[in-house]
Amino acid sequence: NAGVIQTPRHKVTGKGQEATLWCEPISGHSAVFWYRQTIVQGLEFLTYFRNQAPIDDSGMPKERFSAQMPNQSHSTLKIQSTQPQDSAVYLCASSLGTGSSAETLYFGSGTRLTVL
């Protein structure tokens, strides 16, 4: 099992450009989470899918961030009009998806986004 796969590992964008981040969860896992990691804020929850359906996007900055899960094997996080404050490591995690948050998260290696 390859674990959670995130691509690209690094992405550099200019201010105002769009960035799309990809995540492939562990096969058989039905829950996918996106978190953002910065030195200042630590790990911030962004959004969560279960069985491909969006369940909770309460952590998403509403105006420029969007996430989708078009099939069970991948999810995308899109940031429009990127700003320097969006610079962070974006982490995707998957879990079995029993419907409870009380289960182990398996994290990908992350995408380091740098907005110049």
Add this chain to the structure above:
Amino acid sequence: GEKVEQHESTLSVREGDSAVINCTYTDTASSYFPWYKQEAGKSLHFVIDIRSNVDRKQSQRLIVLLDKKAKRFSLHITATQPEDSAIYFCAASANSGTYQRFGTGTKLQVVP
């Protein structure tokens, strides 16, 4: 909003000594408390967890204690080894919640 606070941002111990990392939480509905480890240049991986129906759990050199009254939980690493050096994150979630809320991380350095 609900928070998980991790009290030590850095911790340095001598090899062979014990290390203790403390976290507190605010959501009284929290019932699941996992710990994750992030080694340099790598992503987080699960190390141990505890649920609210017990107050102590041990896995080899790792011990987790939970004090529900004080809304506090802690990770004890006994007989520390250099490979224990990493950033440790505590987290908490409620059964009815949808996601795990994380502390800000503790960088543990085990000095030979």
